Amino acid sequence: MVALYTLTIFLSAALLFVVQPLVAKLVLPQAGGSPAVWTTSMLFFQALLLAGYGYAHLLSRRLPLGVQVVTHAALLGLACLALPIELRGGSPDPSADPRGWLLSALALSVGPMFLAVSTTAPLLQRWFSRTRHARAHDPYFLYAASNAGSVLGLVAFPFVLEPSFGLSEQGRGWSVLFMALAALIVACGVASAARKGSRLSPAPEAASPSVGWRRRLWWITLAAVPSSLLLGLTQHVTSEVATLPLLWVLPLLLYLVTFILAFSTGVRVGTERLGRWAALGALLLALVMLSNATQPAAAIVAVHLLGFFVLAWMCHKRLADDRPPADRLTEFYLWLAVGGVLGGVFNALAAPSLFGTVMEYPLAIAAAVWLRPGVAWARRAWLGPALGAAGVAALMVALNAVRHRLRLAPESWEMMTVQAGFPVLLALLFLLRGAGRSFAAAVLVMVVGSAWYFQPGTLLHRERTFFGVHKVVTDSTGDWHSLLHGNTTHGLQKREGPPRLEPTTYYHRTGPIGHVIFTLMKEDRFRNAGLVGMGVGTLAAYARPQTTLTFFEIDRAVIDIATGGRHFWYISEAKGPVRGVLGDGRLSLAASEESFDLLVLDAFSADAVPTHLLTLEAFRDVYLARLAPRGLIAVHISNRYFDLFPPLARVAGELGIAAAIARDDLVSFEMEQVGKYPSTWVVMAREKADLSGLLSNPGWQPLTPAQAGDLWTDDTNSLLPLLKRDVWQLAR
Numbered sequence: 001m002v003a004l005y006t007l008t009i010f011l012s013a014a015l016l017f018v019v020q021p022l023v024a025k026l027v028l029p030q031a032g033g034s035p036a037v038w039t040t041s042m043l044f045f046q047a048l049l050l051a052g053y054g055y056a057h058l059l060s061r062r063l064p065l066g067v068q069v070v071t072h073a074a075l076l077g078l079a080c081l082a083l084p085i086e087l088r089g090g091s092p093d094p095s096a097d098p099r100g101w102l103l104s105a106l107a108l109s110v111g112p113m114f115l116a117v118s119t120t121a122p123l124l125q126r127w128f129s130r131t132r133h134a135r136a137h138d139p140y141f142l143y144a145a146s147n148a149g150s151v152l153g154l155v156a157f158p159f160v161l162e163p164s165f166g167l168s169e170q171g172r173g174w175s176v177l178f179m180a181l182a183a184l185i186v187a188c189g190v191a192s193a194a195r196k197g198s199r200l201s202p203a204p205e206a207a208s209p210s211v212g213w214r215r216r217l218w219w220i221t222l223a224a225v226p227s228s229l230l231l232g233l234t235q236h237v238t239s240e241v242a243t244l245p246l247l248w249v250l251p252l253l254l255y256l257v258t259f260i261l262a263f264s265t266g267v268r269v270g271t272e273r274l275g276r277w278a279a280l281g282a283l284l285l286a287l288v289m290l291s292n293a294t295q296p297a298a299a300i301v302a303v304h305l306l307g308f309f310v311l312a313w314m315c316h317k318r319l320a321d322d323r324p325p326a327d328r329l330t331e332f333y334l335w336l337a338v339g340g341v342l343g344g345v346f347n348a349l350a351a352p353s354l355f356g357t358v359m360e361y362p363l364a365i366a367a368a369v370w371l372r373p374g375v376a377w378a379r380r381a382w383l384g385p386a387l388g389a390a391g392v393a394a395l396m397v398a399l400n401a402v403r404h405r406l407r408l409a410p411e412s413w414e415m416m417t418v419q420a421g422f423p424v425l426l427a428l429l430f431l432l433r434g435a436g437r438s439f440a441a442a443v444l445v446m447v448v449g450s451a452w453y454f455q456p457g458t459l460l461h462r463e464r465t466f467f468g469v470h471k472v473v474t475d476s477t478g479d480w481h482s483l484l485h486g487n488t489t490h491g492l493q494k495r496e497g498p499p500r501l502e503p504t505t506y507y508h509r510t511g512p513i514g515h516v517i518f519t520l521m522k523e524d525r526f527r528n529a530g531l532v533g534m535g536v537g538t539l540a541a542y543a544r545p546q547t548t549l550t551f552f553e554i555d556r557a558v559i560d561i562a563t564g565g566r567h568f569w570y571i572s573e574a575k576g577p578v579r580g581v582l583g584d585g586r587l588s589l590a591a592s593e594e595s596f597d598l599l600v601l602d603a604f605s606a607d608a609v610p611t612h613l614l615t616l617e618a619f620r621d622v623y624l625a626r627l628a629p630r631g632l633i634a635v636h637i638s639n640r641y642f643d644l645f646p647p648l649a650r651v652a653g654e655l656g657i658a659a660a661i662a663r664d665d666l667v668s669f670e671m672e673q674v675g676k677y678p679s680t681w682v683v684m685a686r687e688k689a690d691l692s693g694l695l696s697n698p699g700w701q702p703l704t705p706a707q708a709g710d711l712w713t714d715d716t717n718s719l720l721p722l723l724k725r726d727v728w729q730l731a732r
Contacts (some may be wrong), residue, residue: 004184010146011180012146012149012181015178017149018174019113022174026167030092040099042348046337048114059123061330068123072185079182084171088105088108089108120185124188141264154256208325221371223337224346226315228360233305237304251308254308271314279369285365286443290420291420346360352464355464358469366444370444424446460481461566463557470483474495483536491504491536491538505675505679507538508675512680512681512699513636520597528548531599534559535602537578539551540578549578552585595631597630601633616714630690631690632685638679639680645682645707646710650708654711658690661680661701662681663699
């Protein structure tokens with residue numbers, strides 16, 4: 001019987017973790033790549049999971065076991081009627097907010113199946129507790145099987161399913177496994193109801209006392225903090241430390257592993273020991289955050305993952321230690337789901353409105369430290385913690401003042417060690433003296449204060465959106481303004497002098513895109529250009545009175561920064577008409593009725609590759625439809641981690657169009673001083689003759705069928721095969 005229940009719960013969790021990215025990729029071409037879309041999808045699944053847990057709780061508390069089995073079998077049968085998984089709901093209105101359409105599409109495409117599967121873990125554990133098995137009195141060990149299934153689904157999708165199968169094949173396979181799961185669930189219910197008299201007798205009254213609201217709030221808190229910590233860590237390391245490919249998988253994987261360890265009866269690590277490990281993990285996190293270190297990236301990411309792991313494990317272990325008797329099991333999981341949703345809502349909706357930086361991550365670290373065993377955070381004796389916080393804050397202010405007075409470079413390892421090491425040593429002293437609350441207060445000051453401790457140059461502007469934190473800074477000389485998104489530069493402009501309107505970074509006149517534009521100008525084919533991705537509007541440096549430039553930009557903040565004329569002047573002082581269109585590039589171009597002599601696709605940044613912009617359907621149905629006769633499509637594919645030209649070569653071959661590539665990798669020191677960056681571009685045209693001007697330049701080479709990779713379509717595309725061999729060396 002244990003094997004049956006374990007297999008069923010394991011399979012249900014795996015299906016839950018596979019269906020979420022599967023459906024998200026289904027809606028991507030229709031909804032666009034907006035982070036608001038991803039946020040809405042995440043909250044939809046969290047809310048549906050909570051609804052599933054609520055259903056399991058009410059079903060198990062209000063109905064006899066036999067009726068529960070029949071009712072749930074009916075729900076599973078209705079969900080089977082909604083198979084197979086496919087995108088339903090039509091197409092969104094391009095001029096409207098996509099959230100309403102997205103919620104409707106998700107509900108129609110996967111809502112019934114996801115709701116049915118989400119009930120499995122709590123409901124089957126409750127059914128198992130009513131059997132006569134020797135372990136029925138404590139069925140929480142089955143929760144480890146649930147999280148193990150989640151781990152399998154998490155790893156299987158990006159590494160096995162996505163590279164090997166199209167979305168339609170994945171949907172059909174998922175549908176078959178769902179029907180198998182429904183049969184297994186019914187079998188579990190029949191096995192539980194097979195006890196003598198259990199089919200007709202009502203569910204027994206709860207033998208244990210009711211759960212008070214203080215204990216429920218404790219469960220919610222212990223679930224919400226790791227949930228927030230997970231999302232905060234993922235956003236922090238992928239924007240501020242390293243945009244490594246598939247890096248988001250590791251925090252989520254560790255999060256699930258902590259649940260397995262916490263609820264497994266075979267792992268005998270006590271909460272007190274985890275509390276000590278969590279304190280040391282928090283000190284390591286404070287050290288790297290205070291130092292503002294991002295290199296070596298692999299080591300810094302490892303520290304963040306280690307700190308997160310021990311903090312989340314401690315919180316989940318405290319949850320496991322406080323689990324109620326089996327008759328309160330479904331209620332316990334319901335409040336855990338509430339905590340998970342609240343953590344997600346705080347990070348996804350509240351934090352971007354409340355904070356200008358990713359402040360939710362240090363706040364979650366500090367909150368986890370306050371949840372350590374022995375830290376009596378509910379008491380009112382705050383003098384010790386207040387003094388501890390004040391002492392660490394005063395030390396940090398003094399060290400920063402000394403650095404500025406002596407004009408010491410913040411980038412030096414010596415300065416970073418002093419400024420980060422001394423506050424951490426003071427906090428460690430509190431910990432060794434047993435002052436748990438003072439230590440927690442010190443950690444709060446350090447991790448929160450780290451956001452202002454080191455600044456890259458002079459900060460001129462900071463703004464946060466669903467896309468992350470945008471910062472405009474100057475260099476140490478004050479001569480250059482840069483737009484930063486995390487640790488990635490999205491634009492650079494000289495502040496004074498004649499070079500201030502010269503194109504820089506990847507768009508320099510001597511670079512590939514300069515060759516493209518000058519070729520079009522020479523042949524009088526540069527009159528209307530569509531540019532997907534605005535940055536600071538550098539390409540507006542090529543504007544002239546007879547040319548109209550239209551930027552398609554998904555982030556309102558980027559448009560405001562680039563067009564405001566306060567920090568960047570490419571657009572405000574352009575020599576020709578320039579306009580901006582807010583929205584996803586593919587959807588906006590599809591809704592446009594213009595024809596463009598040049599289309600520039602420049603929405604690719606390290607791991608954030610919007611694959612829906614590079615599919616066969618995108619080129620065939622959108623870009624070529626918007627391309628004027630003899631027009632060119634230029635794709636910027638500079639990337640530290642992926643070689644993006646193979647799918648482009650394959651798309652060109654499938655459509656019978658010409659393609660060429662230029663790699664401008666070697667940039668001289670003199671060119672670096674005027675802001676030029678290395679870059680790689682692919683240009684496509686309907687006819688090879690349209691590329692003749694470019695191919696006469698020795699820097700350009702035609703893309704051949706031998707260079708083609710897998711065909712990317714809206715149904716089948718995977719980044720994994722495109723990983724560069726030296727990606728981890730680059731990370732180090």
